[in-house]
Each structure stands twice: as structure tokens, then as C-alpha cells.
Amino acid sequence: MSESTEQTAGTVIPYTTNDPSIRAELSEIDRSIRTASVFFIVSAVGWLILGTIFALIAAIKLHEPSFAAGTEYSTFGRMRAAHLNAMALGFGNNMIFGVCLWIMARLCRAPIRHGGLLLIAGAFWNIGLTVGIAGLIKGDITSVEWLEIPSYATPLLAISYILVGIWGVMAFRFRKGDHVYVSQWYFLGALFWFPWLYVIAQIMIIWAPAQGVVQSITNWWFAHNVLGLWLTPMALGTAYYLIPKVLGRPIYSYYLSVLGFWSLALFYNWAGVHHLIGGPVPVWLISAGIVASVMMVIPVVVVAINHHMTVVGLHREGWRSPTMRFVVFGAINYTFVSLIGSAMALRDVNLVTHFTHFTVGHAHHGAYGFFAMILFGGVYYMMPRMLHREWPSASLIKIHFWGSALGILLMVFALQIGGWIQGLQMNNPEIAFLEVVQNTMPWLKARSISGFLLLVAHIAFAVNFFWMLFAAGKIKTKDTPTLFNAKEEGAA
Numbered sequence: 001m002s003e004s005t006e007q008t009a010g011t012v013i014p015y016t017t018n019d020p021s022i023r024a025e026l027s028e029i030d031r032s033i034r035t036a037s038v039f040f041i042v043s044a045v046g047w048l049i050l051g052t053i054f055a056l057i058a059a060i061k062l063h064e065p066s067f068a069a070g071t072e073y074s075t076f077g078r079m080r081a082a083h084l085n086a087m088a089l090g091f092g093n094n095m096i097f098g099v100c101l102w103i104m105a106r107l108c109r110a111p112i113r114h115g116g117l118l119l120i121a122g123a124f125w126n127i128g129l130t131v132g133i134a135g136l137i138k139g140d141i142t143s144v145e146w147l148e149i150p151s152y153a154t155p156l157l158a159i160s161y162i163l164v165g166i167w168g169v170m171a172f173r174f175r176k177g178d179h180v181y182v183s184q185w186y187f188l189g190a191l192f193w194f195p196w197l198y199v200i201a202q203i204m205i206i207w208a209p210a211q212g213v214v215q216s217i218t219n220w221w222f223a224h225n226v227l228g229l230w231l232t233p234m235a236l237g238t239a240y241y242l243i244p245k246v247l248g249r250p251i252y253s254y255y256l257s258v259l260g261f262w263s264l265a266l267f268y269n270w271a272g273v274h275h276l277i278g279g280p281v282p283v284w285l286i287s288a289g290i291v292a293s294v295m296m297v298i299p300v301v302v303v304a305i306n307h308h309m310t311v312v313g314l315h316r317e318g319w320r321s322p323t324m325r326f327v328v329f330g331a332i333n334y335t336f337v338s339l340i341g342s343a344m345a346l347r348d349v350n351l352v353t354h355f356t357h358f359t360v361g362h363a364h365h366g367a368y369g370f371f372a373m374i375l376f377g378g379v380y381y382m383m384p385r386m387l388h389r390e391w392p393s394a395s396l397i398k399i400h401f402w403g404s405a406l407g408i409l410l411m412v413f414a415l416q417i418g419g420w421i422q423g424l425q426m427n428n429p430e431i432a433f434l435e436v437v438q439n440t441m442p443w444l445k446a447r448s449i450s451g452f453l454l455l456v457a458h459i460a461f462a463v464n465f466f467w468m469l470f471a472a473g474k475i476k477t478k479d480t481p482t483l484f485n486a487k488e489e490g491a492a
Contacts, residue, residue, distance in 0.1 A: 025109065026385075032111035033102055034386050036118035038469070040098030041379060043126050045462050047090025052458050054083035056451040063444040073137050081136045081148040088146070088226070089157070090129050092371065096234045097122065097164055099378035102386075103241045104168060104187050108175035114167070121163035128156025144205055146223040151206055161198075165191050182257040186237030189265060193229040197222050213280050217273060224272025227366055233264065235334070235374040236303060239327050242374075242381055243310050246321050252309035260302040267295045274345040277354065293345030300338040307331045322397045326377030329405055333369035337362065340416075352427065357440065358419025365412045373404065376461070389471060396464040403457025411450035418443025 058079040060067045068074040097118075105112050112118075132153030135141075140150040149157070168191045172184060201222035204210045210218060244251055251257060273281065273289030311318055311328065318324040340362060343349050353359055380397070384390055391397060418440050425436045 026106060029105050029109070029111050030102075030386055032115060033105050033118075036112075036115050036122065037098045037102045037382070037386060039119060039122050040094045040101075041383070041465075042469070043122065044091050044094035044098060045465055047086050047094060047129075048458050049462055051083050051086030051091055052451070052455050054079050054086055056448070056455060058083055059444070059448045059451045063441050063448065072139070078137050078139065078141070081141055082133050084146070085129070085133055085136065085149055088231075088367070089149075090126075090133075092231060092367070092375075093125065094122075095372075095375040095379070096231075097125070099238060099375055099382055100187055100234050101164070101168065101171075102382055103183055103238060103378070104171055107181050107184055107241070108171045110171070110174060110176055112167070112171060113174075117163050117167055121160045121167075123160075124156050124163070125160035128153050128160065131156065142206060145219060146226055147201060147205060147219075154202060154206075158198075161195060165195060181241075182251065182254065182261070183237040183241045185258065185261045186233035186240070189261065190230050190233040190237075193225070193233075197225050197229065216276060216279065217281065217285070220272040220275045221269075222272075224275065225269060227363075227371075228264070228268035228271065231367065231371045232268075232334075233261075235330065235371045236260075238378045239307065239331055239374050242323055242327050242377060243307060243331075246324050246327075246381070247311065247314050247318060249310065249314070252306050256302050256306045260299045260306065263295075263299040263302065267292045267299070271296060271341075271345065274350065275354075277345075277347060277350045290345045290347070293342050296338060296342050300335055300342075303331075304335045322394075322401065323377045323381040325401055326373045326380065329401075330370050330373035330377065333365060333373065337365040337370055340365070352420060352423035354423070356419035356423040356426070357415040357443065358423060361412045361415025361419060364408065364415070368404075369408045369412065373408075376400070376404070379465075383465070383468060387468065389468065391464055392467045392471065393464050396460045399460040400457045400464070403453050403460065407450045407453030407457060410453065411447055414443045414446035414450065418446075 057068055057074060058076055061074075061076045061079070072078075101118070129149075132149035135150040135153060136148055141148050142150065168187065172188060201218060204218045205215055205222075209215055240251060240257060270288055270292035273285055274293050277286055277290075307328075318328065344353050344359070344362065353362075380391065421443075422436060422440050425431045425439065426433070
């Protein structure tokens with residue numbers, strides 16, 4: 001049975017059906033989680049704009065060091081850390097809490113209980129993050145990759161996540177039916193993996209630091225797995241839900257989906273150590289990390305086949321839906337960024353790419369080109385069903401898509417081409433380091449241009465979102481931008 005279907009009286013009934021009982025059930029579920037989900041998405045949009053501004057300041061300072069140099073609060077180190085955490089923890093996690101929990105509630109087929117817990121969790125998360133990022137800008141930085149937030153803010157984040165995690169598990173526990181959907185595999189896996197990663201990293205790096213190289217191993221085990229065992233499964237689970245819903249057809253293969261999940265769980269946990277190639281790390285551990293990174297080709301290819309075979313023959317219909325544009329763009333980039341990541345783990349390739357802008361481009365490719373784009377698609381699908389109104393402007397959606405798509409592609413190409421050249425030159429002892437730095441400047445300027453494109457896209461998204469949110473009544477548009485009134489998206 002597929003992601004988009006339910007078993008009723010022995011008959012498979014798609015969720016995209018006009019069956020009044022199913023539509024009423026979905027509407028009741030949407031009402032029960034509406035307040036919490038909207039709160040998370042509002043928070044995500046706010047952090048998105050703020051994080052993009054931080055990113056643009058940091059990007060410009062790489063080629064114009066005198067920019068905003070009048071205060072210590074805008075130094076590159078502080079802006080970069082503030083950008084990372086605003087986007088990853090502010091935008092990313094709020095999007096996960098808003099979109100993925102909504103999908104989980106729908107798949108569990110039961111209105112949520114104790115929705116106030118989610119609002120409390122949201123308040124704790126955003127207060128803790130605000131305190132933490134204010135601390136970063138002030139200069140209270142741990143200097144640990146992906147763990148820059150000062151220790152006095154982390155308890156608030158921990159309380160929030162515990163509440164969210166408990167709710168997710170309890171929703172699954174009291175679900176209707178026995179079938180476990182593909183999206184639920186990914187969501188539940190991520191809900192269990194993230195606290196394990198975060199707690200171990202906090203203990204072994206911040207609270208009771210491990211000695212020597214063990215600390216570095218733990219750091220990259222955590223930093224790499226935040227992308228692979230938190231952001232990745234949440235985005236893939238979202239894609240596995242949205243593609244069948246929009247197209248009105250089941251996922252090509254449920255069993256391929258499960259294979260993709262378990263191979264991701266098996267191999268990704270080891271992959272992060274390839275960042276320490278050349279360091280004082282046991283050779284066997286580095287080799288295990290390289291093998292695991294290469295073996296990640298399995299879940300990547302499995303997911304690519306499953307998504308492509310589901311969409312095949314319906315590309316034109318899918319392009320009509322902004323949801324599908326974002327999701328398909330993100331799914332395609334998942335394939336490319338993962339294959340590039342596997343190649344980067346090879347020793348000969350790593351010798352060139354490590355310590356260069358190539359790695360920075362790779363991280364943005366995964367976190368934005370894949371994760372963020374799919375979650376954007378989730379918001380475009382979710383909000384009309386939550387608010388029972390259309391998105392006000394199809395033009396703003398187009399600006400958002402093309403600005404985001406072109407912006408991230410320009411950033412990735414600039415950083416990875418420039419980074420590859422940078423790596424080759426740094427390995428050449430005849431080229432002075434200052435010359436290498438100067439040669440990267442055109443690529444860094446291109447990165448800043450991409451930042452402006454992304455800022456325009458995000459402003460368009462924010463304007464459209466708040467316009468929709470605060471509209472007095474149902475918005476009617478001629479072309480129904482997200483096909484809310486069309487049968488293909490199964491409006492609840």
C-alpha cells in the first residue's frame with residue numbers, strides 16, 4: 001500500500017478521493033493542529049529572513065572585509081555562526097515541526113491531543129534560539145562546528161525537543177490502523193536519532209569534553225549526521241507524502257522506500273569521519289567512513305528510482321503545481337548532492353576539496369537545494385488546507401521558486417568551481433597563498449550575488465505568506481496557484 005492510500009473496508013481509497021468521510025476526517029485533523037503548525041511556520045519565516053541577512057553580511061565580508069567593519073557585532077565569525085544557527089535551528093527545525101508534524105498527524109488519522117504542548121515547545125524553542133543567537137552576536141561562541149550556541153541556551157532547546165519528540169511518538173502510538181507509511185519510517189527515525197546525536201555531542205564536546213582526537217571524531221559524527229539523520233529523513237518523508245498526494249498516484253514501490261530508509265540508517269552514521277582524512281585518526285576508522293560514504297549510493301539511487309518512476313508520465317501535470325516544482329527540484333538535488341558527497345569522501349578527491357569553498361558549497365547544496373526546497377513545497381501544500389484559502393499571488397510564488405532555484409545553483413556552482421581551483425592551487429607549493437586567496441575573489445563575489453537572489457526570493461515568500469495569513473476572508477484567484485480547488489491535490 002502506498003503513501004497516498006488508506007485501507008477502508010477492504011478497498012484501497014486514495015486520500016485524493018472526494019469521499020466525504022475521508023475529507024471530513026482530514027479537515028478535523030487539520031483544525032486540531034492548525035494553531036501549532038502555523039506558529040512554527042511563522043517562526044520559520046522570521047528566522048529565514050534574519051538568517052539570510054546574516055548570510056549576506058558574512059558573504060560580502062569575505063571579499064569586502066571593510067564592509068560593516070565599524071562594530072565587533074558584525075564580524076565574519078559572529079555573522080557566520082548566527083547565520084548557520086538561524087537557518088538550521090530557526091528556519092529548518094521550525095519548518096520540520098510545522099510541516100512534518102502536520103503530515104504525521106494526517107498519516108496517523110487522528111486529531112492531535114494536547115496541542116498546547118506543541119505551542120509550549122515552540123515557545124521554548126524560539127526563546128532559547130533567540131537567547132542563543134543573541135549570545136553568538138555578543139561573542140559567546142563555543143567555536144565548535146554546528147554546536148556554536150552558548151551552553152546557557154541549550155536547556156531551553158532540549159526541553160522543547162523533548163516535548164515535540166514525545167508528541168510525535170504518542171501520535172504514532174495512538175494511530176488508526178496498523179500500516180506504517182514510508183513517511184512515518186523517516187519521521188520516527190529522525191525523532192529518535194536527533195536527541196541521541198545532540199545529547200552525546202553536548203556531553204562529549206561541551207559539558208564533559210573528551211580528550212584529543214576523540215573530540216574531533218565526535219564533532220564530525222554529530223555535524224555530518226545532523227544533515228544525514230535529521231534534515232535528510234525529514235525532507236525525504238515530506239517528499240514521499242507530497243508526491244503521491246499531488247499526482248494522485250501511489251509511490252512506485254513501498255519496498256524500495258523501506259530499503260532506502262534502512263540503508264540510510266545503516267551507512268550514514270559512519271560517513272562523517274571522512275572529514276578527518278589526513279588527521280591523526282586511526283586508519284581503519286577513516287577507511288570505514290570512506291566505505292560508508294561510498295555505500296550511500298545505495299539509498300540515493302533507490303530514492304531516485306522511486307521518485308522518478310512515480311512522476312514518470314506526469315511531468316506536465318506536476319509542473320502545474322508549485323508544490324511539485326519545489327519538491328522535484330529538491331529531490332533531484334538530493335541525488336546530485338549525495339553522489340558528490342560520496343565522491344568527496346574518496347582520498348584523491350578529498351585531497352583537493354578539503355579546507356576549500358567546495359565543501360561550503362556542498363553543505364549549502366544539501367541543506368538548501370535539497371532540504372529547504374522540499375519543505376517549501378510542503379508549506380505551499382499545507383497552508384491552503386490549514387487556512388481554507390488560496391495563496392494570494394501566483395507571481396510571488398514564481399519569484400520565490402526561480403529566485404531560490406537560480407540563487408542556490410549559482411552559489412553551488414561558484415563555490416564548487418572556485419573551491420576546486422582553490423584546492424588545486426593550495427596543493428601547488430609554487431603558488432603563494434595570497435595569490436590563491438586573490439584568485440577566489442570572483443567566485444566569492446558570485447556567491448554574494450546569489451545571496452541577493454535568495455533574499456529577494458525569501459522576501460517574496462514572506463510577503464505572500466503573511467498576505468495569506470492575515471487576509472480577512474478566503475482569497476480567490478483566477479489560476480489557483482497551488483491548485484487548492486483542484487481534485488489532484490485532494491483539498492480537504
